[in-house]
Amino acid sequence: MADALEIAAREGNLEDVRRLIDAGARPDRMNIYGDTLVEMARDRGHDEVATFVEQACQQARRVAVSPTHTDHPIHVAAEAGDLPRVRELIDSDPSLVRISDRRGGTALHRAVIGRSRQVVELLLDRGADIHAIHGEGLGTREGYAPENLQAIDLAIWGGPATTRPSRRRILWSCVKWLLWRLRTPRDAPISRRPCDESIARLLIARGATCDVPIAAALGDLDDVRAMLDADSRRLREARPNARLALSAAAEFGRLDVVKLLLGRGADPTWPDVADSARGAALHYAARRGDRPMVELLLAHGADPNGYVNAGGNSVYAARTKELRALMIAHGGTIDPFDLVFMDEEDEVVRRIAADPQSALAGCGGVMPAVVTRGKRKLLVRLLDMGVKVHPVAGGCHSYLLEQPDMLRMLLERGGLDPNYPNAEGVTLLHELCVFDLRARSIAPRRESAAILLDAGANISARDRDYRSTPLAWASRMNLPDMVEFLLSRGAPANLSDDEPWATPLAWATRRGHAPIVDMLRKAGAAR
Numbered sequence: 001m002a003d004a005l006e007i008a009a010r011e012g013n014l015e016d017v018r019r020l021i022d023a024g025a026r027p028d029r030m031n032i033y034g035d036t037l038v039e040m041a042r043d044r045g046h047d048e049v050a051t052f053v054e055q056a057c058q059q060a061r062r063v064a065v066s067p068t069h070t071d072h073p074i075h076v077a078a079e080a081g082d083l084p085r086v087r088e089l090i091d092s093d094p095s096l097v098r099i100s101d102r103r104g105g106t107a108l109h110r111a112v113i114g115r116s117r118q119v120v121e122l123l124l125d126r127g128a129d130i131h132a133i134h135g136e137g138l139g140t141r142e143g144y145a146p147e148n149l150q151a152i153d154l155a156i157w158g159g160p161a162t163t164r165p166s167r168r169r170i171l172w173s174c175v176k177w178l179l180w181r182l183r184t185p186r187d188a189p190i191s192r193r194p195c196d197e198s199i200a201r202l203l204i205a206r207g208a209t210c211d212v213p214i215a216a217a218l219g220d221l222d223d224v225r226a227m228l229d230a231d232s233r234r235l236r237e238a239r240p241n242a243r244l245a246l247s248a249a250a251e252f253g254r255l256d257v258v259k260l261l262l263g264r265g266a267d268p269t270w271p272d273v274a275d276s277a278r279g280a281a282l283h284y285a286a287r288r289g290d291r292p293m294v295e296l297l298l299a300h301g302a303d304p305n306g307y308v309n310a311g312g313n314s315v316y317a318a319r320t321k322e323l324r325a326l327m328i329a330h331g332g333t334i335d336p337f338d339l340v341f342m343d344e345e346d347e348v349v350r351r352i353a354a355d356p357q358s359a360l361a362g363c364g365g366v367m368p369a370v371v372t373r374g375k376r377k378l379l380v381r382l383l384d385m386g387v388k389v390h391p392v393a394g395g396c397h398s399y400l401l402e403q404p405d406m407l408r409m410l411l412e413r414g415g416l417d418p419n420y421p422n423a424e425g426v427t428l429l430h431e432l433c434v435f436d437l438r439a440r441s442i443a444p445r446r447e448s449a450a451i452l453l454d455a456g457a458n459i460s461a462r463d464r465d466y467r468s469t470p471l472a473w474a475s476r477m478n479l480p481d482m483v484e485f486l487l488s489r490g491a492p493a494n495l496s497d498d499e500p501w502a503t504p505l506a507w508a509t510r511r512g513h514a515p516i517v518d519m520l521r522k523a524g525a526a527r
Contacts, residue, residue: 005029009037009053010465012046017053026148027056028064028104028135031465033434033477036065036136043510044501061129063100063109065137071101071162078107078123080163081116090126097128103145103162104135112151112203113159115196120151120203130208133240139438148241152208156217156248158195192252192288194218212237216245216261219254228264235266243280244272250281255293268302278306282314286327289319294326304332312338337362340369345378352387359387364394367414371406372399379406388415393422398431401448411455418457425463428452433473433482441477446485459491467502469495475516476507483516493525503527 005025008016017037021027030036041049057064066072074096077085086107089096097107108128111119124130130151137145143160146153194200194217204210212234215223224245227234238244246266249257258281262268272280282302285293298304304314304327311317315332318324324332336348336358348366352359359366359382367389370379389400389410397420401407410416419427429452432445442448453459460469466476471491474482483504487493494503505525508516 003029006031006037006040009041009046009049010044012041012044012049014046014049014052017049021053021056026062026136027053027060028062030065030104030136030138030437032437034069034138034437038064057135060133061131062133063104063106063135065104065135066100066102069102069138072096072099074099074107075101075105075110076163078116078119079110079114079161081111081114081119083116083118083122086111086119086122090122094126097123097126100135100137102138103140104137104147105145106132108132108151109134109146109149109154109159110162112154112196112199113146113161114163115199117196117199117202120199124206130203130206141438141440144437148239150208150240152200152203152210152214153239153241153243155196155200155203156194156214194252211239212245213239213243213248216254216257217248217252219249219252219257221254221256221260224257225260228260232264235261235264236270238272242271242273242276244270246270247272247276247280247284250290250293250297251284251288253288253290253293255290255296258293258296262296262300268297268300269306273308275309276307278303280306280308282306282327283308283311283317286314286323287311287317287319289323291323291326294323298327298330304328304330312341316342335361336366337369340366340373340375340378345375345381348378349381349385352382353385356387360390363396364399365390367410368394368396368399371403371410372396374403374406376403376406379409383409383413389420391415393420395422397422397428398442401428401432401442402444404444404447404451407448408451411451418452418455419461421461421463424465425461426465427457427461427463427470429457429459429461429470430463430473433470433479433486434477435479441479445479445482449482449485450489453489459486459489460495462495462502467499468507469504472502472504472507475504475513475520476511478508478511478513478516480513480516480519483519487519487523493520493523494527498527500527 005020006029008020027037037053038050074086074089100106108123111123134146134149136147139145140160140162142162146159212224212227246261246268249261268281269279271277279302282297282304285297307313315324315327315334316338318327336351339348362369400410411418421427429449432442432449435441462469471483471486474486500506505520505527508520
């Protein structure tokens with residue numbers, strides 16, 4: 001759902017945009033469809049707002065996404081550790097140390113992700129901003145963009161790679177994993193280490209911020225104690241992505257640091273990391289299978305039902321059945337949505353039979369999980385029980401489109417509306433006309449679109465934010481196969497009351513999708 005800043009930028013309300021950014025809202029905000037605030041404003045003709053947001057990003061040291069949504073060769077070379085190439089590029093244009101990539105990062109961010117120490121040193125020598133905060137940008141199939149992180153965060157927690165490692169590094173990683181697997185019992189706690197501690201120490205030596213969360217993650221007990229002795233308020237100090245010291249220590253198994261923090265008054269339920277409203281420390285400890293730390297955190301009031309975004313709650317994350325049972329004994333629960341991902345099909349059926357309302361829990365209810373996991377037998381069992389799709393579309397409603405045969409069953413027996421709009425008016429047809437933030441689209445999109453249209457979906461439905469039809473969405477996202485398909489099924493190239501900036505042709509023209517422009521003009525698009 002759009003937040004206040006996004007709405008203000010879309011509507012061209014400069015004063016509201018200024019007030020919200022002054023109050024701490026992030027100017028580099030990107031929505032789930034890959035558009036920045038600058039683009040949202042500029043698409044709608046609000047150039048003054050766009051300029052203000054660009055300036056706010058620069059002042060906040062937040063890296064704005066590349067205007068072309070592409071990488072420069074220096075980003076690829078930096079991540080690959082190609083020192084001669086990086087040096088050559090900077091020698092020809094020193095400003096490249098500041099240029100942003102498609103994900104909202106700089107060459108320094110990419111070099112740290114690639115664990116390229118020599119490149120990191122070169123970039124710092126040439127003036128790279130060690131404090132630059134990675135903006136919200138487009139990810140890849142390997143992972144989402146590492147938003148709201150500085151280089152020091154990436155050295156500790158890592159980030160999704162976009163360049164293929166050398167064969168030597170791949171082989172060495174495989175050998176290390178195999179040795180670890182042979183030596184480690186299946187129920188032993190996972191001993192997680194920082195991604196590259198040597199680069200983290202290098203960055204600190206070169207001036208990177210070493211606050212309480214960073215020191216906790218690195219296990220620097222004396223430094224954590226000294227900082228808290230000097231100022232007890234630093235207990236709640238957070239990284240740019242809201243990560244606190246307690247979860248940082250728990251994630252890396254720093255039990256002595258966790259004990260210190262809890263002894264000084266840290267609360268495991270403080271909001272932590274992005275979208276973790278009830279704390280993340282217990283989640284990380286449970287995922288690692290660290291029973292002593294789990295027991296310690298529970299004794300201090302940690303909430304086993306606290307969620308970490310896209311990671312479920314701590315009960316779901318637990319590495320062993322014993323830990324799961326322990327957290328259930330402390331009030332933890334797990335809903336059918338998560339049970340589907342755990343392959344507990346009989347328990348899903350039992351739980352919903354005992355409590356039909358539990359079928360509505362999770363991200364849009366149990367059905368999106370069933371479909372995205374391809375559990376056809378479970379779907380039939382649930383339909384036979386009378387379970388229906390959640391009456392209100394949630395954030396995962398696009399999952400329903402991933403298996404055409406299951407989509408057809410839901411339309412026939414599951415009470416699924418062929419439009420099924422979410423709160424922003426985005427229909428299922430719209431969802432078939434996008435790439436997500438990791439450059440992925442739904443593979444059987446034409447087949448699923450045909451099923452929806454045959455079931456009565458509105459081919460000219462418009463959402464509330466973009467005020468655009470599915471054809472306009474496909475034109476904006478550069479999906480020529482969907483443009484061709486929708487035109488063949490009778491989608492009008494223009495509607496009489498279209499906003500001038502929201503027509504299929506306007507989107508394709510602004511985004512530079514020349515082949516789609518030609519297709520639309522041949523179909524009669526005039527504006």
